[in-house]
Amino acid sequence: MNDDLHALTIAELSRRIRVRDLSPVELTQACIARVKALDGQLNSFILLLEEQALAEARKAEAEIAAGDWKGPLHGIPIGLKDIYNTAGVATTGHSGLFRDHVPAEDATTVRLLREAGAVILGKTATWEFAIGGSSFDLPWPPARNPWNTALDTSGSSSGSAAAVAAGLVPGSTGSDTGGSIRGPAAWCGIAGHKPTYGLVSRRGILPLSFSLDHGGPMCWTAEDCALMMQALAAHDPLDAASADPGPIDFAGGIGQGIAGLRIGVVRHFFETDVPCEPEVLATFEATLRALQAEGATVRDVILSPFGVYGAVGSLISRSEAFAIHEPHLRATPELYGEYGRRRLMAGAFVRAGDYVNAMRHRSRLVAEVAEAMKAVDVLVFPTSRQTAGPLGEDSMSGRLQPFFNRAFNVTGGPALSVCNGFSAAGLPIALHVGGRPFEDDLVLRVGDAVERIMGTRTRRPALAESLQAAAE
Amino acid sequence: MSMSFEEKLAAMGLKVPPAELPKLEALVAELAQAAEVVRIARPYLEEPQSAFRLQRA
Numbered sequence: 001m002n003d004d005l006h007a008l009t010i011a012e013l014s015r016r017i018r019v020r021d022l023s024p025v026e027l028t029q030a031c032i033a034r035v036k037a038l039d040g041q042l043n044s045f046i047l048l049l050e051e052q053a054l055a056e057a058r059k060a061e062a063e064i065a066a067g068d069w070k071g072p073l074h075g076i077p078i079g080l081k082d083i084y085n086t087a088g089v090a091t092t093g094h095s096g097l098f099r100d101h102v103p104a105e106d107a108t109t110v111r112l113l114r115e116a117g118a119v120i121l122g123k124t125a126t127w128e129f130a131i132g133g134s135s136f137d138l139p140w141p142p143a144r145n146p147w148n149t150a151l152d153t154s155g156s157s158s159g160s161a162a163a164v165a166a167g168l169v170p171g172s173t174g175s176d177t178g179g180s181i182r183g184p185a186a187w188c189g190i191a192g193h194k195p196t197y198g199l200v201s202r203r204g205i206l207p208l209s210f211s212l213d214h215g216g217p218m219c220w221t222a223e224d225c226a227l228m229m230q231a232l233a234a235h236d237p238l239d240a241a242s243a244d245p246g247p248i249d250f251a252g253g254i255g256q257g258i259a260g261l262r263i264g265v266v267r268h269f270f271e272t273d274v275p276c277e278p279e280v281l282a283t284f285e286a287t288l289r290a291l292q293a294e295g296a297t298v299r300d301v302i303l304s305p306f307g308v309y310g311a312v313g314s315l316i317s318r319s320e321a322f323a324i325h326e327p328h329l330r331a332t333p334e335l336y337g338e339y340g341r342r343r344l345m346a347g348a349f350v351r352a353g354d355y356v357n358a359m360r361h362r363s364r365l366v367a368e369v370a371e372a373m374k375a376v377d378v379l380v381f382p383t384s385r386q387t388a389g390p391l392g393e394d395s396m397s398g399r400l401q402p403f404f405n406r407a408f409n410v411t412g413g414p415a416l417s418v419c420n421g422f423s424a425a426g427l428p429i430a431l432h433v434g435g436r437p438f439e440d441d442l443v444l445r446v447g448d449a450v451e452r453i454m455g456t457r458t459r460r461p462a463l464a465e466s467l468q469a470a471a472e
Numbered sequence: 473m474s475m476s477f478e479e480k481l482a483a484m485g486l487k488v489p490p491a492e493l494p495k496l497e498a499l500v501a502e503l504a505q506a507a508e509v510v511r512i513a514r515p516y517l518e519e520p521q522s523a524f525r526l527q528r529a
Contacts, residue, residue: 311506318503330485338492346499348484354507360518361510 005030006167007460010224013170014072017064024064024075028057028119031077035122035168041149043141044163046082046094048122053077056119063117072227074117079172081160082123083130083206084110084215093129093206096139097328097335107204108236109173109215116231121169125159130175130208131321132340134158134391144391145188146461147427151388154187154402156180160218161188165461171219171228175205177212178313179405182417182432185218186383186403189419189428189461191447192218193225194405196437197412198243200229201236209320211241211359212313212409221457222418222447226251229440245438253445259295261446263288264376266301269404273306276385283421283429284382290453301372301379306404309365313406315350315358322347339394362410369411373436378446383417383430404432414440418447419456426462 005013005027016022032050039045060075085091085103092098106114113120125143127133134142134152143158145151146166153162157174161184164172174181176194185192193216200215207213217228230251235244265288270276276284288298303309322329325344333341373379384402408415413434420431431450435443451457477497481487488496 308509311509314503314506315510333487341488342492342496342499345481345486345488345496346503348481348486349500350503351507354510357507357510357512357514360514361512 006034008170009221010072010076010170010219010227011221013076014074014227017075018069020064024057024060024119025054027075028053028077028121031121031169038166039163039168042144042146042162042166042168044124044143044159044166044168045079045122046092046125046140046159047090049089049120053119053121060117060119070115070117071230073113073231076118076171077121077169078113078118079121079124079160079163079169080110081126081157081173081175083126083175084173085204085206086110086120086123089123091123091206092139094126094132094138094140095128095336095340097332098206099139103204105204108201108234108239109232110204112231112234118231124157124163124172127156127158127180128337128340129206129325129344130156130177130180131343132156132337133343133394135337135339136392137337142391145388147189147388150391151427152187152391152393154183154388157184157192157218161185161190161192164188164190164218164220167460171217171224174216174218175208176214176216176405176409177209177317178409179403181214181216181218182383182405182415183403185417186430187388187428189430189456190218190220191222191225191416191418191451192216193222193229193440193444194408194415195229195233195440196243196414198241199233199245199438199440201234201239201242203236203239207324209317211320212317214409221451222416222444223251223254225416226254226441226444226448229444243438248438248441250441250444253441254448256445257294258291258446258449261296261378262376263291263296263298264301264372264379265298266303266379266381268302269306269381269407270385274385274401274404276382277387279423280382280385280387280429284431287420287431287450287454291450294449294453299376301376303368303372303407304365306407308361309407309410310401312358312361312365313410315354316362316410318343318347319350319355320347322350366411369407369413370436377435378443379434381432383432387423387425387427387429408434413437414443416443416447418450420450420454421456422459
């Protein structure tokens, strides 16, 4: 991108656009050029909407020139996970089953982004229907990790994470049913925010699990996630799960630090329930010390074992996903990839009583976290027990799954993954911050403080830089 | 006589390539283990959140 625009955040780009130091057209052209130059190595985009994006950028430029600046997303290119419906533009779920699926209208979230003046750059790769896996048997290849293209991005919001990390687009959307925003955000070294359940409309996002699906932003920084949330969070009367909590100033705590905040550490999750790799643990402890030095207090918190959260989440999500996909699984199972077919079909075997019990147990877990959070303001633990794994292995199989995200899908509270360090091999490590329902602003404030204190936002994937140099 | 895993799938109108059966069966076994976690005794009145309630319009 010209003038190193690819290394700027939405906040920085927006400031320049607002004072007309940067043209949305120039920025969009730079993003398109960078996608064309680099994405052959990353496969982060399924569809680049070049002409449409340039038209939207020209419109934004004219509006801003006329004094009608709509806010921080005005003129900012955004990628959409390809499960977000786009009017007249294919929304495939990265699946052969939906290869020709062209929605008649935008998802509510896409409409809100357009109303905020965002430029829709294209549709990003995903695990099939947000559940499949990094698969090679789908119509499009899996996204690759910009920090090392031999490695997995994780998922399911794989393309969004890779594209933002590589600086192809400053922000993107993801969805998170069992960690699908925060997992790839962690492995790709970006910020990913799973909002409080109901805060972001699900309408027009291809469903996976009725009671666990969350849409949300994926950006280079927590601050940028906050800026995207200002547009994405809105009550949607056409979404039965939509909440209406009143105004939340998502960016209000950015730059305010963490002095006086009470931080709870769910230590048993990552020390005894599913032990972390030593580098991840060391980075986590260094982060805690740094937060304490900035004035936060830290105490351990005991919850149910992580496996209980995982069990409840799995039973609910598999049951609900099967209910959604059953007709297609019966009629045309061959149109799914192997991972997606297997993960969706497994839900057929969950007994009705077990689904009901899982929902009942979920209520207990919600109450348990609410009680624990009377004594602390946020809960933290590593997002992932390890750094990115090899592409081509099924990272989500087996009992030692890499992520701790699921607890906050089950409870519905706000959660954020931010980069808090790097391994000796130069791979990102991430911290998970969870909060009380509708305190997304506080979670984003803590994530922003972590990024600033740990100094992780000045380091971009070296591979992306070398590819850039080769392209010039 | 108990049904094979493949027969259980077929009874639900589902079918996968034979090579995928072992991994699907393993995943189903993981879910069965998960179900054991939530099969605990609970008082009938414990979960008002799960109760079906109507509200006066």
